[in-house]
Amino acid sequence: MSFPDLIHDLGLDTAGLRGRLTANQPLSAVTWFRVGGPAQLLFQPADVEDLALFLSRLPREVPVLPIGLGSNLLVRDGGIPGVVIRLGARGFGTITRGEDGVSLHAGAAVPDKKLAEAAAEAGLGGFAFYAGIPGAIGGALRMNAGAHGAETREVVVSVEAVTRDGKVIRIPLEEMGYSYRHSQQPGDLIFTGAVFRGSPRAEAEIREEMAGVAAHREAAQPIREKTGGSTFKNPPGHSAWKLVDAAGCRGLQIGGARMSDMHCNFMINTGTATADDLERLGETVRARVLKHSGISLDWEIKRLGLPGPAGAIAPFLGTEATEEASNG
Structure with a gap:
């Protein structure tokens, strides 16, 4: 259209x-x-x-x-x-080191992995977890991105942004309203960069930690597929992938969309998927997990825009999971 x-x-x-x-x-x-x-x-x-x-x-x-x-x-x-x-x-992809020696300024378009590399070169600890996050700093600031027990809010000092009416502002950490995979800032506020602070640490130690993060991601996640990372947030006290697996959704497929056999909290476009296929698969999984465990999974992937010709897909499909999905 x-x-x-x-x-x-x-x-x-x-x-x-x-x-x-x-x-x-x-x-x-x-x-x-x-x-x-x-x-x-x-x-x-x-x-x-x-x-x-x-x-x-x-x-x-x-x-x-x-x-x-x-x-x-x-x-x-x-x-x-x-x-x-x-x-x-x-315009938004540079990293500079602060005069205090322990801070870094990164533009919103800087890949998370690049910030981890810059911190290692500067001998600053606290950023190694970014080596395993396949996004950019703007997204990390928006959703308090994290991995391996660490989160963005632990290293960010202040965030720079442009408001909907064109004002350039600075937001201190305490006003970001961070929680698990969430910030309280309005959706039309555009983050343009941020100041981060680390702690002095030997570069060799940092790189060893980064190598461990990268190796874990390589071994456990389908990083060479057309995927969007973790599909669902971990509910309090639970792992999303374990709930998905227990509900029999590993390898579940609708059209060209499939839950990864390698890591069943990852959706994959096998090559022919539409956005409708992917969202319908996600809602089918949510419905089956709810039926099996009584737990409502929340999406971690951001779904945006208007539905296609088939129309909007209701949360949890509006009813119990249908039988249109197949395993194998």
């Missing part, structure tokens, strides 16, 4: 903007699942000032949605109305 031309319809003033504006830009190419419809308007700003200028001119009623590397993102087949903001490496 395609959307109406938002620039033309709004009479948007683009004079002085240095970033790239693209109407009806397919998003399947920028998500790790390789599925999904278009963005009505995709804006890739040149830098913070360019982003602020654009947002200050955009009518308040137009929805704005920032996306990062697309590693834990499922864009529905109907696409995303309004404006999608994607920050690029040129």
Whole structure:
């Protein structure tokens, strides 16, 4: 499908903007699942000032949605109305070391793994867990990304952002409202970077820890597949994968979407999946886990946009799990 031309319809003033504006830009190419419809308007700003200028001119009623590397993102087949903001490496991908010797400033487009590398080179501990997270700093700030017992809130000091009306602000850690895989900041607030603080540590020790993180990910996760990382959050006191496995959902498949045999909390696009297939599979798993254990799994993957031709998929399928899924 395609959307109406938002620039033309709004009479948007683009004079002085240095970033790239693209109407009806397919998003399947920028998500790790390789599925999904278009963005009505995709804006890739040149830098913070360019982003602020654009947002200050955009009518308040137009929805704005920032996306990062697309590693834990499922864009529905109907696409995303309004404006999608994607920050690029040129304007938002640098890392600098603070004068205090223990802090690092990273742009929102910096891959998590790159921040772990920079911290190791600087002899700063506390960042090794980022070596196992396949996303960028903007997403890590949004969802308090974590792994191996560590979380973003343990190393971040303050977050820089641009508001919906184009104001550049700084948010101290204590105002982020972090909890497990969540922050309380509004969804249309666009994080542009952050200051992090580590602790002095021998580089060799840090790299040994990073190697362990990487080896675990290589051995336990289907990292060479079209996947979106962990599908469901771990409920308090439980592991999501164990609940999925116990409900008989390892290897469960709908269309081209399949729960990984290697790690059953990972969904995979086997090559022909639609976003509908993937979301329907996820809701089928949630329904079967609820029926088997009485526990309601929450999505960790972010699902965005309008449904495709088949229509919206109800949470837990609206009823008990159907028999349209198959194992094997």
